[in-house]
Amino acid sequence: MTKMRLLLAEPTRAIGDLVSYICETEGVDCDIARDVESLFSYLEYETFDVLCLAPNIDANEGIDILKKIRVLPNFAYIPIFLFTSSPNNQLTRQALASGATDLISKSDLNGLTYFLRRYKEEKENIEARVLLVEDSELQQKIFTALLEDMGCHVDVCDCAHDAFDDYKKGDYDIVITDIVLKGLLSGVALAGRIRQLESTAGDVPILAVTGYDDPSREASLFSYGVSDYLKKPVDEVKFCRQVKILVKNFQQYKKLQMKTLELAKTKAASLEPS
Numbered sequence: 001m002t003k004m005r006l007l008l009a010e011p012t013r014a015i016g017d018l019v020s021y022i023c024e025t026e027g028v029d030c031d032i033a034r035d036v037e038s039l040f041s042y043l044e045y046e047t048f049d050v051l052c053l054a055p056n057i058d059a060n061e062g063i064d065i066l067k068k069i070r071v072l073p074n075f076a077y078i079p080i081f082l083f084t085s086s087p088n089n090q091l092t093r094q095a096l097a098s099g100a101t102d103l104i105s106k107s108d109l110n111g112l113t114y115f116l117r118r119y120k121e122e123k124e125n126i127e128a129r130v131l132l133v134e135d136s137e138l139q140q141k142i143f144t145a146l147l148e149d150m151g152c153h154v155d156v157c158d159c160a161h162d163a164f165d166d167y168k169k170g171d172y173d174i175v176i177t178d179i180v181l182k183g184l185l186s187g188v189a190l191a192g193r194i195r196q197l198e199s200t201a202g203d204v205p206i207l208a209v210t211g212y213d214d215p216s217r218e219a220s221l222f223s224y225g226v227s228d229y230l231k232k233p234v235d236e237v238k239f240c241r242q243v244k245i246l247v248k249n250f251q252q253y254k255k256l257q258m259k260t261l262e263l264a265k266t267k268a269a270s271l272e273p274s
Helices: 013-026 036-045 062-070 089-097 110-123 137-149 160-169 187-195 199-203 215-223 236-271
Strands: 005-009 029-033 050-053 080-084 102-105 128-133 152-157 174-178 206-210 228-231
Touching (some): 005 013, 005 036, 013 029, 013 110, 029 036, 036 062, 050 062, 050 110, 062 080, 089 102, 102 110, 128 137, 137 174, 137 236, 152 160, 160 174, 160 187, 174 236, 187 199, 187 206, 199 236, 206 215, 206 236, 215 228, 228 236
Parallel strands (some): 050 080, 080 102, 174 206, 206 228
């Protein structure tokens, strides 16, 4: 996994040193911009996972800088925190409306520490086997690249019939399927067949990708056994986050099921006459 990077825009050296120490402790690289010019120079040529902004930089309001950053193509979704010496309700509302993830008090940076710890876990690669069911070659390439970047092994099918056969032979952590596929079976039908399987094989998370723009049709997906769905065009950040959540929950569930089974076997063995 590539080391996380944080960019701090803060003219005060004391705060910069403290944030640098927090980042070093949490295994995060930290770059510091002391003025607006160097901040936007960083943003133009570098990529970062987290941004932290001082309330004022070179007589510029941090909120105004925040608004400019949010319209940049590579910084629409990343977490951006606004540091403040005196948090209040009005400032909080303004910051959140301008695109801030949250406000952090300079007198208590524990919130930054806890966030970095959780965010690192969220961005960690996952070891998972994925069955991707998609009949568009372009979408196959896009989804496969995203999944492999997360550390997944991906098997691809272009129809539900072949996907179901492959699924019964494999041990998958998630099934990602389009709804409309070539052949007689849809992605919904595939979900229904999987849910009829016994043991944890029938409990695998199924993430549907749909072009439906009808709330009633979207809601009906859950009735067929779909765990969650994403609308086309799929947002890559949401896609990766949802896959990780579903996979981690299922892997924990399988571990719990195995422990339960082992305990049951141990108890049964202890009750057998010696």
